[in-house]
Amino acid sequence: MSETHRSVHGVPTHPTIGWDQGAAQPRDSGHGWSLFRSPGEGSGAESGSRQALCLWLPTFELRLELVRTPELDSTSVALLSPGESTRRTVWQVSERAHDAGVRPGQLVSQAVSLCPSLTLLEPDPAHYDAATDTLLEVLSELTPVVEPAGRGRVFLGMDGLGRLYGSPTRQAERALRSLFRVLPSPLVAAIRAGMAPGKFGAWVAAASARSGVPVIVTEKELASFLASCPVSALPVDPLAVQRLERLGIATLGELRRFPEPALVAQFGEEGRSALAWATGRRIDPVRPWHRPRPIRVSLDFPTPVGTVATLHGALNRLVERAISRPARRGRSVTAVRLGAYLEGGSSWFVEAVLREPTADREKIASPLRGKMAIVPPPRAVETLIVEFIRFGAPSTQADLFDRREESSRAASGRDLARGEVPGALKDAVKELKLRLGHSPLYRVVEVDPWSRIPERRHALLSFDP
Amino acid sequence: MSDAPHLRPLGRPKPVDVRTDAEGEPTHVRLPGKTARRVEAVREHWRIDDEWWREPISREYRSIVLDDGRPVTLYHDLLDGRWYAQKGE
Numbered sequence: 001m002s003e004t005h006r007s008v009h010g011v012p013t014h015p016t017i018g019w020d021q022g023a024a025q026p027r028d029s030g031h032g033w034s035l036f037r038s039p040g041e042g043s044g045a046e047s048g049s050r051q052a053l054c055l056w057l058p059t060f061e062l063r064l065e066l067v068r069t070p071e072l073d074s075t076s077v078a079l080l081s082p083g084e085s086t087r088r089t090v091w092q093v094s095e096r097a098h099d100a101g102v103r104p105g106q107l108v109s110q111a112v113s114l115c116p117s118l119t120l121l122e123p124d125p126a127h128y129d130a131a132t133d134t135l136l137e138v139l140s141e142l143t144p145v146v147e148p149a150g151r152g153r154v155f156l157g158m159d160g161l162g163r164l165y166g167s168p169t170r171q172a173e174r175a176l177r178s179l180f181r182v183l184p185s186p187l188v189a190a191i192r193a194g195m196a197p198g199k200f201g202a203w204v205a206a207a208s209a210r211s212g213v214p215v216i217v218t219e220k221e222l223a224s225f226l227a228s229c230p231v232s233a234l235p236v237d238p239l240a241v242q243r244l245e246r247l248g249i250a251t252l253g254e255l256r257r258f259p260e261p262a263l264v265a266q267f268g269e270e271g272r273s274a275l276a277w278a279t280g281r282r283i284d285p286v287r288p289w290h291r292p293r294p295i296r297v298s299l300d301f302p303t304p305v306g307t308v309a310t311l312h313g314a315l316n317r318l319v320e321r322a323i324s325r326p327a328r329r330g331r332s333v334t335a336v337r338l339g340a341y342l343e344g345g346s347s348w349f350v351e352a353v354l355r356e357p358t359a360d361r362e363k364i365a366s367p368l369r370g371k372m373a374i375v376p377p378p379r380a381v382e383t384l385i386v387e388f389i390r391f392g393a394p395s396t397q398a399d400l401f402d403r404r405e406e407s408s409r410a411a412s413g414r415d416l417a418r419g420e421v422p423g424a425l426k427d428a429v430k431e432l433k434l435r436l437g438h439s440p441l442y443r444v445v446e447v448d449p450w451s452r453i454p455e456r457r458h459a460l461l462s463f464d465p
Numbered sequence: 466m467s468d469a470p471h472l473r474p475l476g477r478p479k480p481v482d483v484r485t486d487a488e489g490e491p492t493h494v495r496l497p498g499k500t501a502r503r504v505e506a507v508r509e510h511w512r513i514d515d516e517w518w519r520e521p522i523s524r525e526y527r528s529i530v531l532d533d534g535r536p537v538t539l540y541h542d543l544l545d546g547r548w549y550a551q552k553g554e
Contacts, residue, residue: 454551456474460473
């Protein structure tokens with residue numbers, strides 16, 4: 001079932017099927033390429049797993065959409081790029097749309113003019129992230145060394161699993177079979193699998209594989225296997241790749257003919273890295289990816305909301321709630337995500353990296369408001385979500401100026417909307433919760449204060465500091 | 466999906482019994498759990514037609530004063546034909 005690459009001496013050479021230039025460097029690989037920037041070079045695996053299995057499902061997001069809407073499967077479909085509010089562009093296209101001339105990166109107007117029957121789909125990043133999380137969970141049962149590289153692509157560390165699962169071919173097949181639990185069969189059948197020493201080799205093997213037929217490359221075969229790989233597969237600056245191609249260097253085999261000093265002189269450290277990858281000397285181990293548990297709070301609106309002021313108010317309240325979560329105590333926040341489930345079923349999110357670690361409501365909410373202004377939700381919001389996704393060192397500054405330690409009279413006068421709850425009130429809520437099992441207190445919040453419909457203007461939000 | 470209960474609406478309308486005259490103006494109102502009272506005055510009268518693209522809302526509001534001095538906001542729902550009392554106006 002798999003293709004095992006044996007020595008070049010006297011046996012069939014590596015087939016060149018699957019060298020799809022577009023596939024070799026997926027557009028959303030920006031995140032994934034950074035995983036190849038392992039500190040230090042050399043063939044030894046510092047920590048992590050040397051033997052890497054790469055599983056890649058091209059056009060992952062579009063395929064998920066087609067699973068949701070199967071009637072579109074055999075039609076011309078294009079998924080729009082997320083994070084754009086004007087001049088929308090195409091992100092991923094179906095086979096029929098591709099045949100009609102539609103390409104990723106084209107403006108919508110261009111795409112529609114090439115294919116008038118094109119169906120355009122809004123992206124749903126929350127759905128794709130949820131699917132990715134599910135995949136990672138299932139694959140983590142196979143091996144603890146799982147390293148995602150963008151949506152739709154993941155590296156598994158396979159060191160030491162031979163005794164458990166058998167030959168490399170069996171290991172790859174086992175990994176694919178495990179995905180049947182969470183993905184429909186057509187999606188699993190479309191996954192490309194490649195195993196080799198190091199992530200780069202595994203990625204190239206996966207990109208060259210046919211669906212359902214893993215490509216296995218041994219240590220000895222790595223260099224010869226990579227020889228016919230196009231230089232565009234190298235995880236280096238695209239400008240460097242362009243220069244290589246202009247110099248007439250199309251494959252890694254041609255690149256290898258150049259001495260290292262010459263490449264370093266032309267391309268700097270990237271030239272050295274490129275040569276190390278091309279010769280198979282550089283082995284990037286798969287490193288287990290530890291994702292800190294995000295803190296997530298959300299708010300459902302009784303009716304979808306589109307006004308900015310309402311969303312800002314809701315955002316402030318959600319940030320307050322997230323800050324007051326016990327899981328956040330003692331930690332500052334360094335990155336946040338604001339998302340929404342939209343009317344009509346899609347989703348939207350933006351992320352912000354904070355300038356400095358903080359636990360201050362305004363310093364967290366302000367960048368999110370800015371992002372929302374640049375890329376607003378395309379439709380009315382049914383549920384607003386705030387997630388603290390990365391954390392920093394404990395924030396001592398907030399504790400130093402903690403006004404809650406003042407006298408109860410001064411603390412009571414504090415504005416509750418700022419998230420500072422008087423100690424006496426907190427104690428009262430605690431006692432009520434002990435007696436009743438829940439906090440029966442609510443506070444009145446503005447939802448849509450300018451609405452013509454009176455019951456939409458304010459609402460009760462449970463009060464549980 | 467949410468980690469907390471939904472927002473609870475405030476000022477939800479409550480169905481009430483209203484007797485009207487020949488011109489459709491309220492003359493007596495019985496609020497939930499109370500005896501019927503006569504309408505002393507109608508201070509204001511306005512209409513809302515909204516959200517036709519979603520679930521249409523069509524209401525005729527009246528701000529009234531009952532004979533015991535209590536102000537009440539009523540509306541006649543033009544879609545289901547019932548009368549409701551509402552706070553928040």
